[in-house]
Amino acid sequence: MAILLQASNISKSYGTRTVLSNINVQVQDRERIGLVGVNGAGKSTLLQIISGEMSFDSGEIFKNKEVRVGYLAQNSGLQSERSIWAEMLDVFAPLLQTERELREMEAAMADPKLHENEKAYETLLHQYAAKSEQFKEKGGYSMESRIRSVLSGMGFGDFAPDTLISTLSGGQRTRLALAKMLLQEPDVLMLDEPTNHLDIATLTWLEGYLRSYPGAILVVSHDRYFLDALVTVIYEIERHQSVRYTGNYSRFMELKAAEYEIRMKQYDKQQEEIARMEDFIQKNIVRATTTKRAQSRRKALDRLDRVDKPQGELKKAAFSFEPAYQSGRDVLNASDLAVCYEGQTTLFQHASFQLSRGDTAALIGPNGVGKSSLFKILTEQIKPSRGTFYWGTRVQIGYYDQEQSHLNAANTVLDEVWNEYPHLEEARVRTVLGNFLFSGEDVFKRISSLSGGEKARVSLAKLMLQNANMLILDEPTNHLDLFSKEVLEAALMDYEGTLLFISHDRYFLNKMADRVLELDKDGITAYLGNYDDYIEKKLELEEERAEAVESASKAAAQRPNGGTGSTGSIRNPAAAATSAKNSAAGTGSNYEDNKQAKREERSRQRKVEQLEQEIGRLEQEIAELEEQLTLPEVYNDYIAVQGINAALDAKREELQGHYEAWEQLMA
Numbered sequence: 001m002a003i004l005l006q007a008s009n010i011s012k013s014y015g016t017r018t019v020l021s022n023i024n025v026q027v028q029d030r031e032r033i034g035l036v037g038v039n040g041a042g043k044s045t046l047l048q049i050i051s052g053e054m055s056f057d058s059g060e061i062f063k064n065k066e067v068r069v070g071y072l073a074q075n076s077g078l079q080s081e082r083s084i085w086a087e088m089l090d091v092f093a094p095l096l097q098t099e100r101e102l103r104e105m106e107a108a109m110a111d112p113k114l115h116e117n118e119k120a121y122e123t124l125l126h127q128y129a130a131k132s133e134q135f136k137e138k139g140g141y142s143m144e145s146r147i148r149s150v151l152s153g154m155g156f157g158d159f160a161p162d163t164l165i166s167t168l169s170g171g172q173r174t175r176l177a178l179a180k181m182l183l184q185e186p187d188v189l190m191l192d193e194p195t196n197h198l199d200i201a202t203l204t205w206l207e208g209y210l211r212s213y214p215g216a217i218l219v220v221s222h223d224r225y226f227l228d229a230l231v232t233v234i235y236e237i238e239r240h241q242s243v244r245y246t247g248n249y250s251r252f253m254e255l256k257a258a259e260y261e262i263r264m265k266q267y268d269k270q271q272e273e274i275a276r277m278e279d280f281i282q283k284n285i286v287r288a289t290t291t292k293r294a295q296s297r298r299k300a301l302d303r304l305d306r307v308d309k310p311q312g313e314l315k316k317a318a319f320s321f322e323p324a325y326q327s328g329r330d331v332l333n334a335s336d337l338a339v340c341y342e343g344q345t346t347l348f349q350h351a352s353f354q355l356s357r358g359d360t361a362a363l364i365g366p367n368g369v370g371k372s373s374l375f376k377i378l379t380e381q382i383k384p385s386r387g388t389f390y391w392g393t394r395v396q397i398g399y400y401d402q403e404q405s406h407l408n409a410a411n412t413v414l415d416e417v418w419n420e421y422p423h424l425e426e427a428r429v430r431t432v433l434g435n436f437l438f439s440g441e442d443v444f445k446r447i448s449s450l451s452g453g454e455k456a457r458v459s460l461a462k463l464m465l466q467n468a469n470m471l472i473l474d475e476p477t478n479h480l481d482l483f484s485k486e487v488l489e490a491a492l493m494d495y496e497g498t499l500l501f502i503s504h505d506r507y508f509l510n511k512m513a514d515r516v517l518e519l520d521k522d523g524i525t526a527y528l529g530n531y532d533d534y535i536e537k538k539l540e541l542e543e544e545r546a547e548a549v550e551s552a553s554k555a556a557a558q559r560p561n562g563g564t565g566s567t568g569s570i571r572n573p574a575a576a577a578t579s580a581k582n583s584a585a586g587t588g589s590n591y592e593d594n595k596q597a598k599r600e601e602r603s604r605q606r607k608v609e610q611l612e613q614e615i616g617r618l619e620q621e622i623a624e625l626e627e628q629l630t631l632p633e634v635y636n637d638y639i640a641v642q643g644i645n646a647a648l649d650a651k652r653e654e655l656q657g658h659y660e661a662w663e664q665l666m667a
Helices: 043-051 084-109 118-137 143-156 170-184 200-211 224-230 249-284 291-303 371-378 413-420 426-435 440-444 452-466 482-493 506-512 531-558 573-585 589-628 638-666
Strands: 003-014 017-028 032-036 058-063 069-072 188-192 216-220 233-238 241-246 330-340 346-356 360-364 386-391 397-400 470-474 498-502 515-520 523-528
Touching: 003 043, 017 032, 017 043, 017 216, 017 233, 032 043, 032 224, 032 249, 043 069, 043 188, 043 216, 069 170, 084 118, 084 143, 084 170, 143 170, 143 200, 170 188, 170 200, 200 224, 216 224, 224 249, 224 506, 233 249, 241 249, 241 589, 249 291, 249 638, 330 371, 330 498, 346 371, 346 386, 346 498, 346 515, 360 371, 360 506, 371 470, 371 498, 397 452, 413 426, 413 440, 413 452, 426 440, 426 452, 452 482, 482 506, 506 531, 515 531, 523 531, 589 638
Parallel strands: 017 241, 032 216, 032 233, 069 188, 188 216, 346 523, 360 498, 360 515, 397 470, 470 498
Antiparallel strands: 003 017, 003 058, 233 241, 330 346, 330 386, 515 523
């Protein structure tokens, strides 16, 4: 594959603080690269350097002149006085100019006077044909459909085309900036946290769109599900350095762990050898008969190329949520809740659900449907327009607000927590803050100067000290880096209270939820299981509805005159589907048996498709690893060879398991 862009030995410092040191990144054609690391590691800085928006101290960036690089910074909302449609059309300004020239040519060719000059007419015809072909090749005939497709996928399908961008919210302008960048199609697309402000439906669409993107992608993201679905290469920035791994995020974690284990074994083995040599030297250096051997061993020890002890994981936050006491069995009963803001349409209505002690429920739904508003009702920040809710006995609520609006910007970190819990000793507060990675002078930082991730850690520290038995968390993983998310998950997995949370982090949803509550404008639908279970059930219900409509259509066609007049049309497909379903259910066990058989076959087909995708991915990764073994810089490094061979063995074993599972399903 052609190399589109290469950053070599990039270093960047702010005064005495080093951010990046000898960073190397290579981007090849059509690669999907994930850039990961803790908050503050320098990921955004590196993207800004590569895009030319920031200077660097040393190193080189190589890029072909023809290569177009597009960079979308984090939370960079589109600033424009145009309408949504006019702004998107601006991407195709050269094509629109070509289209105007074609119209002018058409008008000229229609002029009878031109026909009198045969040579001029022929020349114009050839020019028109060439320009038309150019217009077609560059997508002139599909630009409007592309705009509509991208706007719909990014959640603007219901917006009027003449909506002014200046009237949109910050999150909407950020989504629109991403939509415009997708339409521009740079050769190297660099995105910094593109999944922020996206609901699950938009995230899913974006993953599919980026998988088929014609250029290369370099993306910073803390969304593990997104990284697993999209990227094939991971660069980790840790301790100012970069390391490249082949595979998605989950594979990167396996490779990194295996590499650490190999290096640790090599270090321990060498340390044992050094200890034996030093012991021999100490015992034999003073004895005349063995002193030469001891001196020889000492020289060998001095010449030894010592293996550095592998550095372990970076320091992580450490905390747990422990209820002060247990609540009653029935925790919450919400009935027929609705929210309607004055002068606006109803956000949602007929929202009803219950929570029992120990439940872990996820509330999901599209952006703007009112999920956060429902949480504000439950925490009595706003009143419902209709409906009621009742908390059970001995329920103590802890609430995490994604906007961090409960933090006082003027406070220091220490004061923010201590003012909330004045009965605690300063040493205890400092210990808690240390567990959340605020140590030394960090505790005297003003809240106003903190990053989003640091504010999130302060809020989590306050929440932990509350010892609540009912946690209501609104987007708790926002602003957290990948390592902090894992710590939060571990704390919540061990939590013995009741948990209700909003999240668009599908990895988090899969790990935490045992029930999914889907909110739409007409209420809440509950699904047992995690996010993957919810998706499977939704697909199953959709297929059943399609089958019911098809059955109703066939039944109507078999009745005299189609059963609905001379046209045989079905005026209410939904009613017909329900009728057909009920009718079929009444015909006995054959219908249920057929329905179960179809469900099992659909499940088998889905499993086969998933296995084939995994087999293809593993075969590609094995081929890439085998190719790496042929590189001089690899086969001359025995540590790298051992690491790659260990990864190959693991992948081949995994691939063999997939082959066996596939054969069983196909039997």
